[in-house]
Amino acid sequence: MSHNSILLRDYAVYLKIERSMSPNTVEAYLSDVSAFLSEAGIPAEDITYDDLAGYLSSRQGISRRSQARFLSSVRSFFNYLLIEGLIKENPCDRADAPKLGRYLPGVLSVEEVNDIISSVNTDTWQGLRDKAILETLYGCGLRVSEAISLNISDIYFNEGYLRIRGKGDKERAVPLGDMATSALRAYIERRPEPADRQNEDRLFLNRTGKSLSRVYVFKMIKKQAAAAGIHKEISPHTFRHSFATHLVENGADLRAVQEMLGHESILTTEIYTHIDSAAWENAVREHHPRK
Numbered sequence: 319m320s321h322n323s324i325l326l327r328d329y330a331v332y333l334k335i336e337r338s339m340s341p342n343t344v345e346a347y348l349s350d351v352s353a354f355l356s357e358a359g360i361p362a363e364d365i366t367y368d369d370l371a372g373y374l375s376s377r378q379g380i381s382r383r384s385q386a387r388f389l390s391s392v393r394s395f396f397n398y399l400l401i402e403g404l405i406k407e408n409p410c411d412r413a414d415a416p417k418l419g420r421y422l423p424g425v426l427s428v429e430e431v432n433d434i435i436s437s438v439n440t441d442t443w444q445g446l447r448d449k450a451i452l453e454t455l456y457g458c459g460l461r462v463s464e465a466i467s468l469n470i471s472d473i474y475f476n477e478g479y480l481r482i483r484g485k486g487d488k489e490r491a492v493p494l495g496d497m498a499t500s501a502l503r504a505y506i507e508r509r510p511e512p513a514d515r516q517n518e519d520r521l522f523l524n525r526t527g528k529s530l531s532r533v534y535v536f537k538m539i540k541k542q543a544a545a546a547g548i549h550k551e552i553s554p555h556t557f558r559h560s561f562a563t564h565l566v567e568n569g570a571d572l573r574a575v576q577e578m579l580g581h582e583s584i585l586t587t588e589i590y591t592h593i594d595s596a597a598w599e600n601a602v603r604e605h606h607p608r609k
Contacts, residue, residue, distance in 0.1 A: 329351070335536035335537070350387065369409070426556060430546070431456055433548065438542055443509065446501070454502065456561050457497055458480055458492045459492070463532065464482050467529075517529055539552055540552060
């Protein structure tokens with residue numbers, strides 16, 4: 319499977335589960351994006367505004383409505399790549415069309431996070447696992463792909479950190495707080511036997527002893543949010559976004575948050591944490607020695 323095909327597969331899951339789009343809408347979006355990526359013939363992360371403009375000019379005969387739908391589909395796809403930290407800006411932002419705005423999931427309050435985690439029934443090993451997943455997503459700011467890929471050998475309880483393999487197989491160390499530590503220890507004590515040697519070290523297992531899927535985590539979070547009486551649009555990424563926002567609101571250094579999230583560019587971190595770029599620039603001007 320090609321690199322772009324993998325991105326499209328994950329994007330389809332995002333549209334279905336996180337954005338709750340209908341099958342017909344998902345199919346239409348995927349059709350538009352797939353056709354564009356096929357024509358471009360390069361990795362999606364390398365696409366520029368010029369590539370988009372060239373493609374649009376080759377489709378001059380289509381109606382304005384069709385062109386608007388195409389831009390909506392492609393903009394949504396690149397917003398997804400932006401959220402995942404794969405690109406630094408959306409190439410569609412320069413296109414002549416009504417701005418639809420960047421999609422970013424809402425932020426949960428600390429109380430809402432606590433309510434969701436507390437709603438998990440921990441009488442079973444599955445409940446202990448789900449609580450550990452939630453504590454890890456929020457306590458460590460992980461992507462859902464990073465959480466389900468965690469191995470037991472990635473946990474350093476004594477040292478107090480997790481070893482995370484992020485985008486492009488880049489490793490980073492993330493501090494492990496007390497709540498996440500307790501939840502992980504409780505789950506590991508009841509963790510079922512792995513199905514095979516391939517899953518022997520995998521941390522989060524399903525009922526058959528194999529690695530959990532992204533879809534399971536999406537559905538589990540929606541179920542627990544409903545159980546907690548929270549009706550916001552919530553996904554695994556909401557916990558990562560809330561993690562970063564709460565850190566910055568409580569005075570954490572933006573560079574430290576960037577390191578913990580595994581962002582290559584601090585501009586991506588700025589987007590995730592709702593920081594007003596004008597205020598940030600003013601702060602630099604005010605405190606820089608050559609202000």
